[in-house]
Amino acid sequence: MFKANIYVTLKKSIFDPQGKAAENSLVTLGFKNIRNTRIGKFIEIELDENDKNIAFEITKEMCEKLLVNFNIETYRFELEEI
């Protein structure tokens, strides 16, 4: 069995008002030396699959088909044996 940890983030060129708002708030709280705060999604999926290569392909397909909108988002993932 594998667990896929998938990180979906906005492409660098896309403005992220949520990240900006969080950053402003952090600066107000005194964290002055920060920049480029970006907020994305973290998705965990358990795969009933023992072959890591297959698990990799399935995860990639799930990202491309549903989990990621390629107009604005990009992704990466890790597989963790469980």
Added chain:
Amino acid sequence: MTESYKQVGLSEDEYNLILKQLGREPNELELNLYGVMWSEHCGYKNSKLLLKMLPVKGERVLQGPGENAGALDIGDGDAVTMKVESHNHPSALSPYQGAATGVGGIVRDILAVGAYPVANLNSLYFGKLEKAHQRYLLAEVVKGIADYGNCLGIPTVAGEVHFDDAYEGNCLVNAMCVGLTRSEDLKTAFAKGPGNSVMVVGNLTGRDGMGGASFASQELTKESEENRSAVQVGDPFVEKLLIDACMEIFQNENVIGVQDMGAAGIISSTSETASKAETGIEIDIDLVPKRESGMLPYEVMISESQERMLLIVKEGKENEVNKIFHKWDLHAVKIGNVTDDGMIRVLNNGIKVGEVPAKSLTNPPLYKKDIIKPEYLNYIELLDYKDLPEPDNYNKVILIMLDNHNIASKEWIYRQYDHMVQLNTVVTPGSDAAVLRIKGKNKAIALTLDGNGRYVYLNPEKGSEIVIAEACRNLVASGAKPIGVTDCLNFGSPEKPDIYYQLYYSIKGLANACNKFNTPVVSGNVSLYNDTEYGSIYPTPTVGVLGLIEDLNHITDIKFKNADDCIYLIGNFSNEIGGSEYLFEIHKFVKGKLPELNLDIELYTQNAILEIIRNGLVKSCHDVSDGGIAVNLAESAVTGNFGIDVSINSNIRKDIVLFGEHQSMFVISAEKKNENKIVGILKKFQTKMSYLGSVTDEKIFKISVNGNEIINLDLAQISENYKNSISKMF
């Protein structure tokens, strides 16, 4: 066992009563069931006797307190159902989820009486927005209400928001829902017919809100902040499916009884439906679809997982019911049967794990506590006007008043609520009341949800009369006849005799006014124990009032409509300003006598206003409330985008004239040619009006008192202060 009753919130006397009723010691499961069912939240043990003062009957009442929601006849066989409920404690600990699930719970109450939910309202009280934590609470609560209600496709059409230090440690989040159905389609929560099936529908059962019911009946402490598992998580998507599936199910007769699973989940819904129908229910908790493994029997029984309902289904029709839920990707699962022995019997995989009489669970001991007049009431009404220097710059004062968060426009909030979906909202938020048309009929309903904790604090009885009077005034100004009330009583701990005094006299005041206006109380909720280490909140009854508009042409709002329309004042000035926003904001006092209210005069005046509206003589109508006439005029000017040129004559102090919250008072705008007709109608109701001035194209806001112009401001400046005061805090 001897001490464990304390852990579930029961007293020794209560425990002894249980021993007597069962004739034996309860086991742990049974004791837990009593603990939640006999809590104030479920059992109303401290308030039920007082609530009997409220009028609950009337020619329009189809269903009163005791059902999931009250129902009123609005003619042509149409019924409006409504209820308001608090979610104060969950919202204080987890404002987003607390508020969201508050909406979810009240919507299911409306659904459970067979009605389609057509409107949500809410009443919110926080500490002052200058404090960061209060801004956080407001933002999260509003987002919670918005995310949940918007997803359901139910418009959030009206409400109120107050900011006062008294709510700093204990915010109030009261949610109200209104439904529409045909009178003959109303559903009740009776588990009739032994042999019929008991089904649970909607979400899976998990450990959410474990003990939420008994938790809501304890004071908030640091420790309860740790107790966050008591907060449920809402899933508005599933709730929406539940609404759609239930509406489809209700089209046939397979479902006999319906009950929302709110506080205390399965145990309260089974014992209440059985108790009302004089039956029993046997369920097997093994059959309850669960989200988590290893749940103990009592956890299954009292779980407050959201978006679940209990259905009593005709024997043999289970598959038909399940088929419809399945269509909506939900499940309906049979967990037991109605029996004829009056017992709630709990099995776990066929083995009996508990058995108690349904009626014993739903009839906790009722208490009447000692009533002791609170010390503060002996001096709080004393106010020497010499301590109040008259302002020298009224321009400045009105700008401060409009900038006050209690008065300022709540647009920043209601913009986040979908208030237009379902295509019925004729008068949108920001007026005196929301107005929803009834599609296909020449009629509409008006809705308001209102409270005034400061007034009730200063004088529990009079203040509560004013709360009802003011709410009815909001409806009348919209062209509606008030016909019924739902109330949520937010108070401190009833164990304290002075708080119990507030509760007693407040209910008395509500009863006085409801009797006078013929607006029976058809449903409601009590939220006690709103105390923190800083003390109790202001006693805050919030009242949702329903009004009926019998012709769409009578719908009226507060906006000035045309230049050169005349502005008139109807009502008399009071010399008292105790509890007013002016006294609080400008002079920093919470004391003094409340403005006089005579319920007879109030009723005449309301009837007079209705009559002139029904005769088509009025362009706008707005009752005088928080902030007095000056604020009233500013609101009509800003929302209509017109200037005014007004002159008021009176022999009382200028600041009291302008900012006093005079009762039974309205400002209308009308065409000059209708003046005589209006005066004629008012005469019939022993009511008079005075000409104040006119609506102007020039965008200037001008008010003179006794011939001296004391306010002269650009409308843009007035508007800026009024509209942006709250948004600029974020």
Added chain:
Amino acid sequence: MKFGVIIFPASNCAEDCYYVLSSLLNQNTKYLWHKSSEAIDTDVVILSGGFSFGDYLRCGAIARFSPVMERVIEFAGKGGLVIGICNGFQILTESGLLPGTLMKNTCLKFICSPQYLKVENNYSVFSKKYNSGDVINCPIAHNEGNYFADENTINKLEKNNQILFRYCDENGNVNDSTNPNGSVNNIAGIINIEGNVLGLMPHPERSSEKILLCDDGIKLFKSIIESYN
């Protein structure tokens, strides 16, 4: 003319569209269930506003995999008229029937408010009852209405007159201060290059009766009906 209004789970504006089409405009209107894979037999398909599948993951991302969407894509391919309003617009972009993405409003909040729109042209089957340059009031109610597409796509939309509605003020001014949600070039509604698929964030069904705000929005539906007759 036959209209079909699709019901996805939690398409909470479907009934509103149905009401406007059948009760106000007397059109032959029916609901289409999202699980249906039957061929579309209406002249127009409407994907209404709402929160299909709770708007979970991304607005419209799950709905696009409902069986009915294959039929909608097929229907649109044959030139059938498709309108996506609000959540419906989001579903259309997710399913590739329209370019771009609706992102979170820049204010990060849900906005429900009356909204002025400028009608960019009346060449379209969806806008012929308007005059080019008309300013109409058509309410918005969304969390994710911030239209985004890459520069190339935007240039094409502009060049091909695919932008039908833009956010503006009551005088028709289109600029940053009249942009409620951060949409590129104040885009409120677009059509595909073939002109038979419209997506817009504002709700024309909410301004289809004088008693509710105004009836500016109903002309959109009337445009379609007129072009059919």
